[in-house]
Amino acid sequence: MSDLVHSLESMIRLASNPVLRTKAVDTVLALVAGGFHTSLVSYFMHRDLFSALMKYVHDVHSQSPGATSKAFVVVGVLSSYNKFESQNVYQNRLEDFVNEDTIRILVQQFAKISLSSRDRYIEAQDDYPPPWNLNSTLTMVGLRSLSGDANKPPPLTEEEVKVLFSSLPDYDASSILSLYSFVHANKLFAANLFNSPLDKDKLAPFSTFLSSTSYISHHAYRGQRQSTYAVLSLLSLRIMVEDTILAKKMSSTDSKMTVRLCRQRAPHLPLVTSPRIPATGILDLCTDILSHNLRKKLDVQLYGLALGIILRVITHLEQYKIRLQHHWAYIWGSLISLMRFLTQYASDLKYLRYIHRDLCSVLANLAAFCLSKGDGFLPDPASFDDLFYKLIEANEVLIKFKQAYCDSSSPSDQLNGSVEALLSVSTHYHNLLQAQHGKKTHQSPAAIQKVIKEGYETLNLESDQRFGEWERWRESNWKAELKKMMRVAVEDARLLALQ
Template sequence: MEPSPLTQVSQQSFQPKIIHLYETLFREEDEDVELSEGFWEEFFLHRPDHAGFKRVLGGISPDEMLHMQEHSQELFRRAIARIKAGSAPSDEIALETLTVFLDAALSKKYTNPSSDIISVLAGLHDADVVMAEFVGALDMVIRNGRNIPLRLKAVRTTLSITAAGFLTVLPSYFTHRDLFPSLMKYIQDCENSTQVLPAFYLLGLLVNYNKFEFQNPYRLRLDDFVNDAIIQKIITTFGETCVELRDAYVAVQDDMPEGWSLGSTLNYFGLGLLAPASRPSTPTPTAEESKSLFATLPGPEIGVLLSTYDFANANKVFCFNLVSTDPQNKGDTSPMSAFLSLTSYLFQHAHRSQRAALYTYLSLFILQILVEDQSLVKRLCSDESKLSVRLCRQRQPYLPLVRGDRTAASIIIDLIIDGINHNLRRKLDVNFYTLSLGILLRLLTYLSRAKVRISYHWSELWRSLLSFFRFLTTYVSDVRSLHRSTEMVSLLTNLLAFALSSGENFLPDPTAYDDLFYKLVETGDILTKFRDAFDLKSATSMQTLVNVSAHYHSLLEGKEKGGLRRKNLSPKEVSSAIKQGYETLSIEAGEGLERWEWYREADWKGVLKRVARVVVEDAKGVRDER
């Protein structure tokens, strides 16, 4: 006779009763034993032991899990029934139990993942009915659960099954039933960003499920969503998450400019009352320790960058709110400022891992989408929407430190320059550089067409671009073999040729324009070597750069043998020579340098699929309570 499930566990074992119930449920030799109603009543009265349940499930092989599918199916059905009944505390217990169970059961390496997982959860014959009930139960709780904590548990359970089953058939059940209205209703009712984050994260996974293979309903929902209040709540959550992720980098290496402190910085902005009391400093990590710590960053919450990208790519209202939403409280960072600050740290550390690099692509996609929109780029370049952004200064070379507010466009250019300077490797990340150069070209073409002159240290841009020419010339054999390197090289030459031909439209004064020519001449024969190394003799933009350089070299050598190379000419003489050279200089940069292709998601399909897989893995790190 089967012992009652209510039998007391021996006090000498000190084993929690719920662990005994887990072991009874998944004991292989008892797979044919029917579990009594009393067993299930007690099972859903005990608070889950997450670690204990994971340990029990972790000891079961995929084949053993399939062998015990009657019990796993019954657990799944019983938990769904408890959720639908909505009776406390068993509905919460059922949600927590399913979150742990689904994580463990779905992550096993089954021989036939799709069919085996369905067998474990519902059985092939009843799969559609059971899974529809499951999704319906979650939908009900997310939308109308009795309180936010319960609804949050439902969101986390949904995130768990979506993440764990992302590459199997399971997420398709969440596309058959549209959870978008429920998720938006839940976000609307949330009281803080901690509650919003999992729902926004989940939305990103649902939008990206097979979105290149079929018309994803969640992607369509993003197109016409215009609820400003919910969008602003999402963007506020995104901004706060960016600050937390950025601060994790700062915790490894505090890069506050020399002579500054948090207190002095707040005083500078008139916020001295917010300065914290001094506290003992923590030991500074060694170089090796810092390297190891940086390699683990950014934290898993960075996955919301995918959700933000998808919303920005689909919805102009979202983009407008992203660039214009003010901080909630005086002294806080605005969402756009937080995003740009985090992006700065991502760019300086993009080379540390493929995961980090993939997230930089998302930031670059978002920036490209923003600067391609004429109304948004106008705002980004306007003095009316200046920002104060903490930029990463954890690695040399440093850009000039600019205190106070600046236009978002000037900050974006700083981000790009930093990215160009700090990710130079023989195995170059061509995608990163292609996207970065494309954003620069879009910004400069807008400034030229609109004749907008923003305050910026332009010489740093020319210096970085020409240093990139030198790098590519040095490692030409490594670079030419890389996918999309031809596109990258073309963008680089077009960008600099465009600046030469149109710089007078956006540079602040003739001196700044002269400096561009000076930097080009100073490059010497690198441009010629670059042209020959990359077979660009027929490229008009490349030949323009070479001709301009040769024109001034000839003119300067006529003044003094050796010219700039021997630095025998004074700056005043060089400036005079450059001005004189304008009279005999003909710049034929060719038409079309200012043209660029609009962002098309399909062009980056492979990258976005890899990004989605990384976000799925990171989702597993945000399912538990923060």
Template sequence: MASPLTHDPRPSFQPKIVSLYENLFKDEDDEQEKSEGFWTEFFLLKCHPPGLTAILDPISPDDLLHMQPQTRQLFSHAVNCVKSGGSPSDEIALDTLNVFLRAVLAKRYTNLSSDIISILTGLSKVDWVFTDFVTSLDTHIKNGRTGMLYCWHSGAMVDLKWSNGRLGKVEVRRKAIQVALCIACGAFQTGLLSYFTHRDLFPALMKYINDPETAGLAYEPFLLLATLANYNKFEFQNPYQMRLDDFVNEPTIKRIVQEIGFSSVRCRADYIAIQDDLPEGWSLNNVLSYVGLTMLSGAGPKSRPTSPAPTPAADPKLSFNDLPGPGAAILLATYDFVNANKLFCHNFVSYQDSDPKVESPICSYISLTSYLLHHAHRSSRLCLYARLNLLVLRILLEDQSLCKRLTSDETKSFVRLCRQKPPHLPVVRSKRSLLTAIIDAVVDGINHNLRKRLDVELYSASVGILSRSISFLIRSRTRLGYHWTDLWRSILSLIRFLTSYSSDLKDLPDLPPFLDDLVNLIALALSAGDAFLPNAAEYDDLFYKLVEAGDTLVKFRDCCTPPFPSISQHVADKVDDLTSRPKNSISTLIAVSEHYYALISENQSRTKSKNLSPQQVGEVIKSGYETLSITSKDGLDAWERYREADERAFLKRAARVAVGDVRIVMG
């Protein structure tokens, strides 16, 4: 007999706040102001992001413009709640603004600035509403909740104003930063960010980073600072850029440097999750802790990174083409601080945690740079971040005191470099000079990004790093232990590639100055190798490599000839080949090669031998020094100091990409 009882499905309950959302947006023609009671209840009920998002996302930009009365009421009342600083309405208002602004600013408008202003405030009220908005955010970021917070204790109302730091002050401060990030990224191409330049948030952000209670939460304020500092910085005197120049609070700088290290480790961990390329024979017990996966951004105060569990050989959810993750946006902030502040540069290079097993930030950064350069050809976005890091390294290498730190025994460290596809550079299993790690990262990038559509800007930046490194070694007469033979092999392989594909490459912009720099790099090493190479054998090897490449150098000279579209016809008519260009040393390289070819031929005739062994060629090279005259051009070790204005177009692209990544980070 069937049971008379029936099973009714459990009813689904909708949060009360969702019904208020629906009531607010139910009728686009309803311009009536909601009552104060409605808004009081609205900001006493906990925000429900899925419910608000489900209502706002389907609304088209044009339809949202027709709902101005509702959107303006919501924005102005939320700003008033944040401004009042009362609990819990201020925190709920910040949560609501975060969801609301993300949904509104993610839509594509016909007239971006004017449409967003119309939706949020209207032109007549934008000044005072946004001034209050930014001022309130500044106050909350700096101090947290400023209003009274009450609770019942033993039957009496107790004022907890002075203890609210333990009851949500940090969370309110962090949410204020998140809302500021949301508007800064979403409205980056509009005039609304000018209100953030009128109200200087820099002191509040630095206080937030430096406060003990927000230790480990430097990532978001650092991103916000970078976003604001890059707003129209080439069009007007951005106050945040000026603040970066003058900032000298070393404890805060050290916290920022730590965050750069943590973020670099997290970005690198994505590459390792796809393919763990730790060299065979290495043990994580005797090298640094490489991956701090427990230190997720914004998850609270960060503990020191420890050695991780082995990562899987392949993660199907990840692809090299999708990397680096959006967290790489911090690399733009790193560039801004390095370019503006010498004290920051010094701390960036020198900082080491009190625990020697913790990887230093500069090592993490160089390591991540090697992964970016290794895969730079995979996407324009990835190549952009790789170039951005090369600019940072260039700025560091143009400071002689920092170069000394990079070659100092005090900063020697283990540095994990990318080895995810051949050819591989030799494994260094001991602590090494940081400059050698930088050179390795750059050489590896040169080896792995050879394409017919060569990225000339990336290769020019890479050659610039090498020339500045060698120039410093020559001037300081520092004999650097390094596998130099791999550097010469990579440079000459690049020349062979350029020769083989000259017909495909000749139309690329900015090719002539790149060719000059490439040839001059070898000429510089030839003319002053005895000043930086560790021994005579290394110097002999350089000449040996050059003699081997003699035929290639001649073909290179003949193939890489103007006219190039990147130079004027007037100049092209005057320049017949590489040897005619005033800043090119190809004739020097060919003269050296021909000098030794003549000696080798003479030796073959004397010994009646068709072929000489490598040892015999080496002996010819040594004996040939006496009759060799290297007529190198003046100023081979000179370079132009970095000027940000020269990279204006690139940095604008970088800012747009980084801001887009920040929007992804913020969800």
């Protein structure tokens, strides 16, 4: 077996025929993905193929751009092998890799995979309004047979769309494991993912990454594969958002880019088709996740990551006093809706693993931080007032949320502290409303807005230093979860090798 691995390494590195080199990469992918749970992969640990694979990527990309994608997947699979049990040579090589030319090639290749993955979702259901023309008008009024689209295949039925969505993303989504491995180990790769343009007049790699992540996470509830790739994508995004330099660029008007986000299911966020600050695209992506994957068997990892990314973006904005123009009301609405859902189905949800630590605590912490520090990043008083308005409306929800998820025996717990801060504000305004308007069940929005403005003067807004706190990503906290996700991605890599 050692001789075979040596021969494959030599072919990948030195063979003069690009087709032969590509077949050698295909063979390596089939061996390492197919034998991932056996000792077979140990031969590839002893014979380091990393430099050969990177040379192959550098040499072959101009002749056969698509061929480099499997080399990218191979590195992701090999760098994941027994990474928590022993030293992994490929993990070390990822950390030390500084060849920026090759990194750019890999970034551009991943961007093309992301674009292809997103387009498969759009082929199943085009979610953006078509441009107005005669054909679209005839189709809209039921006269498709008279339009220029009459000879095209008819749109898929609802059942066909459902089946297709259940099969997406394709097997090349296993490259998302490679993306995570690179972003986690190599800051230069993460920087190039954000900074690199794809090609002239085409989308930037970071834009295509956000777009494909939006479509995948929009359908994360459909199965383990979809959830796995949504979570791996969000982990990569979380690591990038935690990088101070990248976070600054993501919040800058100099970094504007066009980001197509999924709109295949209601509720919809406002449609933005013009170039936008990346941070607003990230906030919309995560807000959409909160709205479109609600179910009794809640994906705690997915929701915790989405909330955590919103928290990291907002704490960065507040730290550098960046007042971001954004539709903040939709974020407030999503946070309250999630809290209402958690309360309504508390009997089913509160026993889910890590839901208190990874979801409820982050949710309450995020809301409390926005309440105490909102004047540092919100663009206008109206956005801040709207948060107060929604908290006042959600007073009963907050009380029930506290009863369901807060531990009365640990009053110093962060979750307890955050919920108490939210309740104190909501109760303060409820008392003011009752004092001014008696026991009227319903108050007009105008009356509530007036009370909000007047109540600022008497409001004792708690500002706990722990509001907005978050920990940097550590793989050791997610060992079991990452192993499960690796198994899913490696199985897809095996099937990719057979195509």
